[in-house]
Amino acid sequence: MSFVESPRSTCALGGALTYVNSLSRTAPIIHAGPGCGSVLTFGQNFGGGYQHIGYSGGFAAPSSNTLERHVVFGGEDRLREQISTTLEVIDADLYVVITGCTAGLIGDDVRAIVGEFAEKGKNVVFAETPGFKGNTYTGYEIATRALLSQVVRPSSKKSQRTVNLLGIVPAQDPFWQGNLAEIRRLLEKIGVKVNLSGDGDRLAGVRKAAEAALNIVLSPTTGLAAARYLWEVHGVPYIQLPIPVGVETGSFLRKVAELFRLEEGKVESVIAEEEEFLWKHLVKLSEAYAYILVNREFGIVSDSNYAIGLTRYLTNDLGLIPRIVILTDDPPESLHESILAGFSGLEGGIALKVVFEPDGFNIARLIEDNRPDILLGSTLDREIAKKLLVPILTFAFPLTDRVALSNGYVGYRGAVNLAEDLSSAILST
Amino acid sequence: MSIEQHNIARNTVPTRENRLNTITAYVGTGNEIEGKARGGCLLQQDRRFSQSAACAEMMPLCNSALIDGNVVVAHSPVGCSGMLSVINIIGKAGRLMRGMPAQNARSISTNLSEHDVVYGGGAELEKAILEADARYNPPAITIVTSCASGIIGDDVDSIVKGVQPRVKATLIPMQCEGFRSGVVSTGYDAFLSALLQVIDLPKRKRQDTLLLINPLSISRPNEVEIERLLQLLGLKAQWFPLFTDFANVRNAAETAGVASLCSLMSNYFFKQFKDKFDVPFVEPPMPVGIEFTDWWLRDVGKMLGIEDRVEQLIESEHARVRPQIDELKEQLHGKRAYIGFNLEKSLSLQSLLLELGIETVVSTGFEYSDAYGLDRLENLNKRCSGNYTLHIGNFQHFEWAHLFNREKPDMLVGGLELGGAALRQGVPVAPVLPGTFYLGYDGAVNYGKEIVKSLRNTAFSRNLAERVKLPYRKSWFKQKTHKYIGRSEP
Numbered sequence: 001m002s003f004v005e006s007p008r009s010t011c012a013l014g015g016a017l018t019y020v021n022s023l024s025r026t027a028p029i030i031h032a033g034p035g036c037g038s039v040l041t042f043g044q045n046f047g048g049g050y051q052h053i054g055y056s057g058g059f060a061a062p063s064s065n066t067l068e069r070h071v072v073f074g075g076e077d078r079l080r081e082q083i084s085t086t087l088e089v090i091d092a093d094l095y096v097v098i099t100g101c102t103a104g105l106i107g108d109d110v111r112a113i114v115g116e117f118a119e120k121g122k123n124v125v126f127a128e129t130p131g132f133k134g135n136t137y138t139g140y141e142i143a144t145r146a147l148l149s150q151v152v153r154p155s156s157k158k159s160q161r162t163v164n165l166l167g168i169v170p171a172q173d174p175f176w177q178g179n180l181a182e183i184r185r186l187l188e189k190i191g192v193k194v195n196l197s198g199d200g201d202r203l204a205g206v207r208k209a210a211e212a213a214l215n216i217v218l219s220p221t222t223g224l225a226a227a228r229y230l231w232e233v234h235g236v237p238y239i240q241l242p243i244p245v246g247v248e249t250g251s252f253l254r255k256v257a258e259l260f261r262l263e264e265g266k267v268e269s270v271i272a273e274e275e276e277f278l279w280k281h282l283v284k285l286s287e288a289y290a291y292i293l294v295n296r297e298f299g300i301v302s303d304s305n306y307a308i309g310l311t312r313y314l315t316n317d318l319g320l321i322p323r324i325v326i327l328t329d330d331p332p333e334s335l336h337e338s339i340l341a342g343f344s345g346l347e348g349g350i351a352l353k354v355v356f357e358p359d360g361f362n363i364a365r366l367i368e369d370n371r372p373d374i375l376l377g378s379t380l381d382r383e384i385a386k387k388l389l390v391p392i393l394t395f396a397f398p399l400t401d402r403v404a405l406s407n408g409y410v411g412y413r414g415a416v417n418l419a420e421d422l423s424s425a426i427l428s429t
Numbered sequence: 430m431s432i433e434q435h436n437i438a439r440n441t442v443p444t445r446e447n448r449l450n451t452i453t454a455y456v457g458t459g460n461e462i463e464g465k466a467r468g469g470c471l472l473q474q475d476r477r478f479s480q481s482a483a484c485a486e487m488m489p490l491c492n493s494a495l496i497d498g499n500v501v502v503a504h505s506p507v508g509c510s511g512m513l514s515v516i517n518i519i520g521k522a523g524r525l526m527r528g529m530p531a532q533n534a535r536s537i538s539t540n541l542s543e544h545d546v547v548y549g550g551g552a553e554l555e556k557a558i559l560e561a562d563a564r565y566n567p568p569a570i571t572i573v574t575s576c577a578s579g580i581i582g583d584d585v586d587s588i589v590k591g592v593q594p595r596v597k598a599t600l601i602p603m604q605c606e607g608f609r610s611g612v613v614s615t616g617y618d619a620f621l622s623a624l625l626q627v628i629d630l631p632k633r634k635r636q637d638t639l640l641l642i643n644p645l646s647i648s649r650p651n652e653v654e655i656e657r658l659l660q661l662l663g664l665k666a667q668w669f670p671l672f673t674d675f676a677n678v679r680n681a682a683e684t685a686g687v688a689s690l691c692s693l694m695s696n697y698f699f700k701q702f703k704d705k706f707d708v709p710f711v712e713p714p715m716p717v718g719i720e721f722t723d724w725w726l727r728d729v730g731k732m733l734g735i736e737d738r739v740e741q742l743i744e745s746e747h748a749r750v751r752p753q754i755d756e757l758k759e760q761l762h763g764k765r766a767y768i769g770f771n772l773e774k775s776l777s778l779q780s781l782l783l784e785l786g787i788e789t790v791v792s793t794g795f796e797y798s799d800a801y802g803l804d805r806l807e808n809l810n811k812r813c814s815g816n817y818t819l820h821i822g823n824f825q826h827f828e829w830a831h832l833f834n835r836e837k838p839d840m841l842v843g844g845l846e847l848g849g850a851a852l853r854q855g856v857p858v859a860p861v862l863p864g865t866f867y868l869g870y871d872g873a874v875n876y877g878k879e880i881v882k883s884l885r886n887t888a889f890s891r892n893l894a895e896r897v898k899l900p901y902r903k904s905w906f907k908q909k910t911h912k913y914i915g916r917s918e919p
Contacts, residue, residue, distance in 0.1 A: 003557035004507065005537045005564075011508025027900060033576045033607035035484020036508070038824065042845075043511025052849055056900035059826040059850065061481045071580060071608050085478035085913060089827060091902040101506060101577040102608055105546060131506030132541045132577055360533075361564050379514070383533050398514035 006360030006380050008328045008397055009172060011131030014040045015139020016098040017061070019147075021054030022170040024202045027062060027092040028054075029124075031079050031110065032100025034065035036131075044136070048171030048397055049404025055092065062086040066102045075108045083117055083124060093203040096147060097126035104130025123203065125150040136172045137303075137329055141225035148209060148226050154234060155211045161260050163187065164196035164212045164230070167223025168243070173306070174399045178408025179243060183218065186274070186411055190253055190267045192260060210234035214259060218243050219305040220339050221331040242305050242342060246278065246313035246415035274412040281416045282317070285423065292423045297321040299372030301363055301381050302396040303329035306409075307354075308342035310376060313415055314422075315346045322352040324370040328378075328396075330358045374426060391429035393422045440586050440602070442618040442697060444610040446473060449696070451612045451798040453482075453823040456911040459792070460815035463806045466799050478913040482823035483795070484607035486575055488616025489623070491516045492645055493571040493603065494534035495523065497674040500561040500598070501536040504554050504585060505575030509607075510538045519645060519863045523672050526649035537561050539578075546581050551588045554578075558589070562596035568675040569627060570598045579606035599627055599675075611823055612796050613771075614693055621698035624670055624678055625705060631683040638665045639729065640684035640708070642698070644691040645671055646774070646844070646863055651690070654869035655716070658726065658746075662738050682706035686732045688725070690868065691715055693773035693801045714805050715773050718781030718873050719747065719754065720812075750870040754784055757877035762786035764884070767838040767856065769793035769829065769847035772821070776805040778842050778861065783812055785877050790836045793820040793829065793847070820910070826850055830899055831910045840883060855894030859883035 009015075013032060017040050020028040030037045041058045045051050052058060064082040066075045079097070086095060097114055110126050117124040127146035129139045144166065165183060170176045180199045187194055195205050195212045215230055215238035217223040227238035239259065244252040250271040257267040285293075298320050300307045304327045314320045331339060336356065343354055353370065357363055364384040367375065375385050378396040385392035394401055395409060408414040445451035452473040455462060465471045486509060494501050494516050503510045513534050521531040537560065539545075539553045554572070561570050574585055589600045605619035621642070639659060643652060649672075656666045669687075670678050681687075687702060689695040692712040699710040711732045716725035723743050730739030764787045768775045772794025779789045794802075797819075809815075818836070822828050829847060833854040841851035841858045848858045859880040861867055867876035 002540065003537050003553055003560065004540045005535075006513070006533060007507040007510050007538050007540070009507060010511040011506045014508050014511065030481065033484055033486075034482035034611055034823065035487050035607045037481025038483050039487060039509065039512045041481060042515045043508070043513070047511065047514035059481050059824050059846065060830075060900055063479060063481045065479050065482050065611065065823075067608050067611055071576075081477055082479065089478050089902060089905050089913075090900050092900060101575070102580065105577065105580040130577075131508040132543055132546050134542070135507055379517070380533055383531070386531075398517075400514050400518050 004359050008358065008378060008380070009136040010040055010044050011135065012129040012133035012139035012142060013098060013100045013131050014044050015136040015141070015169060015172070016127050016129040016143035018044055018136065018170045018172065019140050019143045020096045020098065021057040022199055022201070023094065023206070024200045025055050025093040026203070027056035027086065027090045027095050029083055029086050029095055029097045030061055030063035030100065031075065031082070031097055031103045031108070032063065032066065033102050034063070034067070036100045037061045037063045044171050047400060049174035049399040049402055051171055051174070051404060053170060056090055062090060071102055071106055074106060075103055076113055079108060079110065080113050080116070083113070087122060093123060094151070095122070095124045097124065098143065099126070099128050099130055101130045101132055104128065104132070135330060136169055137222045140169045140222060144223070144226035145229045148206065148229055149233070151203070151206045152209045152230070152234065153207050155208060157211055158213050159193065159195070159211045160213060161191060162193040162195050162212045163214045163216050164209055165194060165198045165216050165218055166196070166226050167217045167219035168198050169222060172397050174397060174404035175395065175408045178406050179410040179414065181406070182408050182411035182414050186249065186253060187256065189270050190257055191262055192256060210236055212236055214239060216241055216256070220308065220342060221304050221329060221335055243309045243410040245309040245410050245418065246317040246412070247275065248312055248316070249411050250275065278412045278415055282419060285419055288423065292426050293318065293320060295321070296373045297323040299324045299326070299367055299370060299375045301326045301328060301367070301375070301377035303327065304331055304339045306396060308339070309410060310418070311343060311352070312346065313418065315350060317415065318419060319347070322346070322350060323372040324366060325352060325354045326363055326366055327354065327356045328358050328363070331356070374422065376422070391426040393425040441604045441609065442615065442622050445612040445615045445618070445796070445798065446610060449798040449800045451614070451796050452821060453611050453796050454914045455797060455819070455821040456828065456914065457819060458815060459806060459810050459817050459819050462797070462819050463803070463810055463815070466803050471797070474915045476825070476913050478827070480824065480826050482611065482825070483613045485605045485610045485613055485616030485619065486573065486607040487512060488613060489571065489573045489603035489605055489620040492620045492671065493573070494536055495520055495645055495671045496678070497529065497672065498568050499535065499675070500565050500567045500570045501534065502554070502557050502561055502570055502572045503536060503538045503575065504541070504550060504572060504578045504583065505538060506541045506577055507538050509575050510536055522864060523648060527672050529672070535565055535567070541577050546577055549581060550578055550583050554583065554585070554588050555592050558592050558596060558600065562598050567598045570596070570600050571623070572600060572602045574604045574606055576607045579608070601627060613823065614796060617694040618697040621695060622701055625701055627675065627678055628681050628706065629679045631680070631706065633683060634685065635683045636685045637663065638667050638684045640667050640669050640681055640687040642687070642689040642691065642695040643668045643671050644694050647690050647868070648863045648865070650866035651868035651872060654866070654872050655690070658742065658869055661742050662735060682708055684708060686710065686729070688713070688729050691773050693771055696800060712801065715777035716868055717777035718784050719750065719870065720784065721777050721780045722869050722873070746870045750874060753874045754877065757874070757881065758784070758786040760881055761877070764788070764839045765790045765836070767791045767793070767833065767836065767841050767851070769841060769843040770861070771795045772797055772802055776802070776809060779809055781873055781876065782842065783809070784873070785880070789817045790838050791818045791820055791832045793822065795823050797821045827901060827905065828910055830854065830901060831906060834906050835910070840880065852890045853893050853897040855890050857883055857887040857890045
């Protein structure tokens, strides 16, 4: 890894914390320095569109707050004490110890200490996520795998037509709840049940994650660690289907339907009904299209997942022209090829420039050099957009000029939201 | 392993715990803490249960990001820079109010990785500094250390000395690893103290100019009020160091004296600044409300030998403002408030609330030291019964929740830290945020009106509280608030 200007994610501990915060009645126990929990609350929750999330999240997150003496003499006794008092004070179904840089560097034996509580029948698990392990996505990967491997119960029974959804990182995707709700709504509509939805999952659901018939990884980069665990240890197959936006949602639903051998007629009628909803609203937009959107060349600055879904929708459905896509999530090199494949098959054989670039300074130069007519990015990109007099729709992390509650940008309803918000951003510039 | 082996004690400011016996854990009445402080028996205790606090590393990182033209290099994993997105919001508002263009904080994280923590992060730090210089040609670059860089033993001082000849910017290391101190203001010391190295020996003295420390929570309207008062005394204000540039930092020692809008923050810097440049300082409380603004002005007047002018000013301001305060008092009399900020701000607001006829039932301070706490407490305790609860905690939501539940106050006087927590427990918020005007005489009237507004429609907090389930066991609310403070059950 290399230095990065104005980072667009937090650290591995942040990824772990935000995942724990997405679970129902689950408390994190941060084993780290005193500031980690608050920096992440301010940076990740406020920075993700001002979200108060987590049953015991924000400033209520238990934290061992290790100081210099713990660094020198070890933090194990302090952790033992903190777990024990957390069990007294916090009324949760599950407690997840997540570690930061100090614990990782001084080598506290977290496994052994958590084991002492687990032996007594307490629902305490752990994930080792010191910040230097990587960014928010990496932390989500480590934490989901660690948590599932300690909680999921082996099962010979399979629930037919039941899936787990993996790969959407809460708050790092400010619209995670709206996005997951849309995916869930559509799956249920074609007759697929969702066990783990990624939003508000309960301990009982996590325990029976291995009963699912399929795991859907909703990202080209993230969610694979948990999916591979469930495949390798519990034999649950997975399929990687990055978030669909607009008409491509139909392909997503057809793929799932095919795997479950669902009745084709029913699935097609759902897709037809949903497309009717989408186009009813895009027809409304036709009156203004020539005025607002026609011939616009767009730039996207976001993580790989969003960038693929949005580019396909804006190009293939809305008829805009992609100018530049900047991927900010720093995925491992081994994934670059499959990510780039997500940008193939665009309407009109359009080939576009896709760049992997997490550094804020370089991102601004790329935008300046490629000069899109409209930009979709994070609040950090507002500065360069303003300088170039380019309208911007902010939606990616860090997002501090919008509040993200229930809106989303995936599926059919999300596609309408996007057309609406993008047009509004252009009109209000 | 010894501390020396960790190389974490190099060129660092003393912690507030060691220098001032600062404590971060206490619950008792105002009278009790005053008595204990006088008896010298207020000692730091640990919490056996604790929650997300704040760390000293945040202060140099966030504050130096708000010096115009500066580039911050955070020698840390990416997460430590997480808070800069919030600093960007404060920075944008603060810059616009001062007529500067909105701009993201210029910050580079060395993005310490697993490889770096094994082999050392020095090379990456060097690259980041060179790149910061090349990209922005800044007058200065501040380098902020972290838990990770401290524990792996990166010798930041030597690295910086090695790079300095190759860059135009003045390199300013600010060493304050997050684990070094449980007291946030140790981070303020690291921040302000490091700036001493870029302050020039004065070529001239500006006897009409007062240097004023502006903490990041104080926005422009408050500065304008202080400027108005100083102008009436024939004085000019030079703000230091936020939202100003390095030229303004360099000539700071030309001023006739220095005061602060938050003495908690500037305590260590003042002593060093006087030792090095012989500029006198005063440490009155934050000028909030009539009495504490009088106090602030009188201390400044005494330092500069203009006591008579100050008394005239106080008299004329009182005549103007008293009737307005009395009118507000009629509307607010008998209300009960919970105040939650750093102690300096909490106690100063408590003084204003007394003047507005509002009873403070709880005052939360993130830390306490006699150095900036005792004289304020003595003053307040004389003016009220002294039976309010003084809660000292580096955040600690479970204790706030306990006190909200026990006292059921009519309002929270608070900011970003406690605001959401209060609303979810049904307590409306009279906010003091970056942007709120509450300092000085006019600020007292303005904030009084703000409180009246905050109590007009309390539907949201009431509706929320009916639906929010707090994560605590019911048994927690039956315990004493201080149950987890100290090694054994008190």
